Amino acid sequence: MGILQFPNTAYASPPVPGSPMGGVGFQRSGTRSYGGNQVFKDPKTYSFLEELKSGKGRRLELSDIFGHIVEFCGDQHGSRFIQQKLEVCSNEDKESVFKEVLPNASRLITDVFGNYVIQKFFEYGSSEQRRELANQLEGQILTLSLQMYGCRVIQKALDVIEVEQKIKLVSELDGYVLKCVCDQNGNHVIQKCIESIPMERIKFVISSFRGQVSALSTHPYGCRVIQRVLEHSTDELQSQFIVDEILESVYTLAQDQYGNYVTQHVLKRGRPEERSQIAHKLAGHVVQLSQHKFASNVIEKCLEYADAAARGILIEEIIGLGDNSDNLLAMVKDQFANYVIQKVLQTCTADQREVLLGRIKLHLNSLKKYTYGKHIVTRFEQLYGEELQEAGS
Numbered sequence: 001m002g003i004l005q006f007p008n009t010a011y012a013s014p015p016v017p018g019s020p021m022g023g024v025g026f027q028r029s030g031t032r033s034y035g036g037n038q039v040f041k042d043p044k045t046y047s048f049l050e051e052l053k054s055g056k057g058r059r060l061e062l063s064d065i066f067g068h069i070v071e072f073c074g075d076q077h078g079s080r081f082i083q084q085k086l087e088v089c090s091n092e093d094k095e096s097v098f099k100e101v102l103p104n105a106s107r108l109i110t111d112v113f114g115n116y117v118i119q120k121f122f123e124y125g126s127s128e129q130r131r132e133l134a135n136q137l138e139g140q141i142l143t144l145s146l147q148m149y150g151c152r153v154i155q156k157a158l159d160v161i162e163v164e165q166k167i168k169l170v171s172e173l174d175g176y177v178l179k180c181v182c183d184q185n186g187n188h189v190i191q192k193c194i195e196s197i198p199m200e201r202i203k204f205v206i207s208s209f210r211g212q213v214s215a216l217s218t219h220p221y222g223c224r225v226i227q228r229v230l231e232h233s234t235d236e237l238q239s240q241f242i243v244d245e246i247l248e249s250v251y252t253l254a255q256d257q258y259g260n261y262v263t264q265h266v267l268k269r270g271r272p273e274e275r276s277q278i279a280h281k282l283a284g285h286v287v288q289l290s291q292h293k294f295a296s297n298v299i300e301k302c303l304e305y306a307d308a309a310a311r312g313i314l315i316e317e318i319i320g321l322g323d324n325s326d327n328l329l330a331m332v333k334d335q336f337a338n339y340v341i342q343k344v345l346q347t348c349t350a351d352q353r354e355v356l357l358g359r360i361k362l363h364l365n366s367l368k369k370y371t372y373g374k375h376i377v378t379r380f381e382q383l384y385g386e387e388l389q390e391a392g393s
Contacts, residue, residue, distance in 0.1 A: 052077040061085070062093045069100035070108070079113035083120045091126070098129050105136040115149035119156040127162075134161045134169065141172035142180075151185040155192045166193075167201050177208040187221035194228040199235055206239055213245035214253065223258035227265050243274055250281050260294040267301040278302060279310035286317045287327045290337035300343045315348050319355050328359050329367070338372040342379060 048065055049072070062085045065072050072078030086094060101108065101117065108114030122130055134157050137144065144150030158166055170193050173180060180186030193202055206229065209216060216222030226242065233239040246253060246266055253259030267275050279302045282289060289295035303311055318340070320327045331337035348356065360367070360380055367373035 048072075049075055049078055052081055062089055062097060066096055067100070069097050070104045070114075073101065073104075073108055073114040073117045074111055076113055079116055082117050086117075086120045086124050094125065094129075098125065102132060102136070105133060106140070109136075109144060109153045110147050110150045112149060115153050118153050122153070122156045122160050130157075130161050131165065133157070134165055137169055139172070141169050142176050145173065145180050145186045145189040146183050148185055151189050154189050158189075158192045158196045163197065163201070166197050170197065170202060171204075174204045177205050178212065181216065181222050181225050182219060184221065187225055190225050191228045194225070194232050199233055199238065203238065206233075206242075210241055211245075213242055214249040214259075217246065217249075217253055217259045217262040218256045220258055223262050226262050230262075230265050230269055243270065247274065247277055247281070250278050251285070254282060254289060254295040254298040255292055257294055260298050263298050264301045267298070267305045272307055275302075275306045276310045279306040279314060283310075283313050283317065286314050287331060287337070290318070290331055290340040291334045293336055296336040296340055299340050303340070303343045303347045311347060312349075312352075315344055315352050318344060319352065319359065328356070329363060332360070332367055332376045333370045333373045335372055338376045341376055345380075 048060060048068075051060060060081065062082070065078075069082065072082055082097065086097065089097075098121065101121065105118060109118050118133065121133055125133065137154065137157065140150075141154065144154055154169075157169070161169075173190075173193075177190060180190050190205065193205055199206060209226070209229070213226060217226050226246075229239060229242055233242070243266060246262060249259075250263055253263045263278065267278060270278075278298075282295075282299065282302060286299060290299050299314070302314060306314070318327055318331060328341070331341055344356065345353065357380070360377070364377060367377050
């Protein structure tokens with residue numbers, strides 16, 4: 001199996017679900033569309049919508065629009081009205097609305113305004129209504145996962161429906177997992193699968209990543225999915241290959257704008273031996289990586305989470321051997337590496353701190369001439385003023 005090639009895609013996500021604020025409704029029976037604006041044939045429907053828009057009419061109830069629910073779902077103000085009512089209405093009124101929504105669910109799911117009504121039913125509907133609505137998703141999970149509004153509906157459904165129905169629905173993505181992961185909409189569905197379904201029940205999702213972990217970790221959407229796996233995996237035998245593939249490419253991943261987040265994730269959540277492996281694989285390049293925009297964050301996490309032995313190796317490399325202060329000085333003056341030095345201060349031993357303060361003491365005046373050097377000297381003086389005065393004397 002060759003390495004997966006990913007298209008260049010913008011780092012973007014679907015808008016956070018909430019009440020819609022713009023867009024146009026879809027054309028339905030009983031309406032005509034002129035110049036992109038929806039025109040309602042039914043005077044009653046039009047009148048009610050005008051009342052909602054103006055906010056000056058009488059207080060409308062769901063019963064006022066029975067028979068016209070679908071038209072209202074496709075209108076910005078109508079959709080919001082129905083959403084609000086579904087949160088507080090009686091079960092009888094909710095069922096009346098549901099009977100009109102269900103036969104039209106497929107087109108409402110992908111509608112700019114209608115999708116919010118479907119989501120609201122998954123949130124506030126009865127167990128039976130949720131089950132029936134989820135049945136409407138069958139046969140179109142892939143298409144909906146890749147669609148801006150459909151992907152939100154699927155995520156909401158996966159939050160609330162029964163596990164067996166979840167598994168049945170997402171099985172339609174078998175063979176298309178990587179396609180979804182690399183899609184700005186579909187990646188959210190895969191993340192939700194990982195979060196809401198026991199990993200052992202969706203083995204096809206995890207197995208599709210084998211041999212692709214490094215490539216996925218450097219992808220704007222793939223890196224999120226890999227992090228979700230690391231968070232929710234309960235079967236080490238099933239998902240250990242994920243960590244193993246990260247460790248194999250850790251030097252490259254640490255320097256990547258997305259891969260560095262995956263690497264940090266392993267450092268924060270991984271086993272002690274995995275943290276130690278990362279530190280040892282980066283040793284010998286600490287000064288260079290500390291001056292890198294992305295890798296510097298990884299070095300900080302190594303200092304924070306690696307064991308004392310691994311951390312000691314990194315710190316010794318930074319402090320320098322004998323009287324050699326070149327590495328330390330280069331880092332103190334650097335816009336990224338100076339933060340690594342601050343982390344060293346927080347994590348080093350007393351002996352290492354003494355050496356560090358001695359090195360800084362020798363170059364106090366010259367460091368104050370540099371923007372970041374001045375910053376770090378001020379920090380040193382705040383923390384260790386007296387020790388800094390005494391160091392090296």
